[in-house]
Amino acid sequence: MMLRVRVSLPDRPGVLGQVARAFGVLGADILQVTVLEREGGRAVDDFTLSWQGGAGADELRERLAVVPGVRIEGVWPTRESPGVSPDYDLLGHVASDAARAFVTLVDAAPDLVGGEWAVAVDSRTGAVVHGSWQAPGVAGLPELTPLRPSAFSEGPLHLVSLPVHGAGLHLVVARAQGPAFHQVELDKIVRVVEIVSLLAASDADRTVA
Known part of the structure; x- marks a missing residue:
């Protein structure tokens, strides 16, 4: 264990x-x-x-x-194995298949910060675009209207929520066990999302060219 x-x-x-x-x-x-x-x-x-x-x-x-x-x-x-770098693994997968950048991000995000599940939410409609395999159904999600990266709690859930610039999405990562997300964890996921967004945009630019 x-x-x-x-x-x-x-x-x-x-x-x-x-x-x-x-x-x-x-x-x-x-x-x-x-x-x-x-x-x-x-x-x-x-x-x-x-x-x-x-x-x-x-x-x-x-x-x-x-x-x-x-x-x-x-x-x-935790599923985190010492010596393993899930952030580097995520960025490697995104770099090799940038068309699936945000799906890959959602699937990998929980392991980046000791979370249990993650979803990508459409910024305009609030609809869930993609969820990691542990994510609850739409009815199980709390109301989320964050305008900037934040870490907070909704009842028993501890949440990180941040906009994914250029994709029209918000990423939400949650855990029900353990403490609230620390600022260091929020800063880490923010930086990873920034890099994923840059890789995705770079791929789109090459496709247009």
Whole structure:
């Protein structure tokens, strides 16, 4: 079982080592650590864990409570494999078949930011143009009218929504498990979408020529 665990901890020497030892006591292997922020004497890190036995968020919080100042912000399953670069893979697929750029983007977007599903929505009509295989039906989607990239929550759903310039679309990525999307995750998906849009436009220009 692979999990992502988001941990807020004091940003001082030795604390990260204490957290790592606490995971080790539980029998979890740390496969990757991603620093999301360091500010005001605290850090927020995402740990990717391999955990054969597994444990619930409550047990994790209890075990990590022995480290002063540490708190768990979220625990959720992940398909992300350390050492794999889903953003590079996505851009490679788009570069090789730019005609399907936005379909490929929607299918790959959840894995870019630890999401569960994604959809592309027509900016004018609000109709779903394409959804990843995990996406719910149209009736299951919340009302979305974002004008700029944003991360927010609708009930139990955490969402990232951003316009796809030049395509008349909005991309929406969601997860119901784990914490709200961090600004770092929003910035990452925004940059990837910008590059995908440029690759798609470049292909269209060549076709017209």
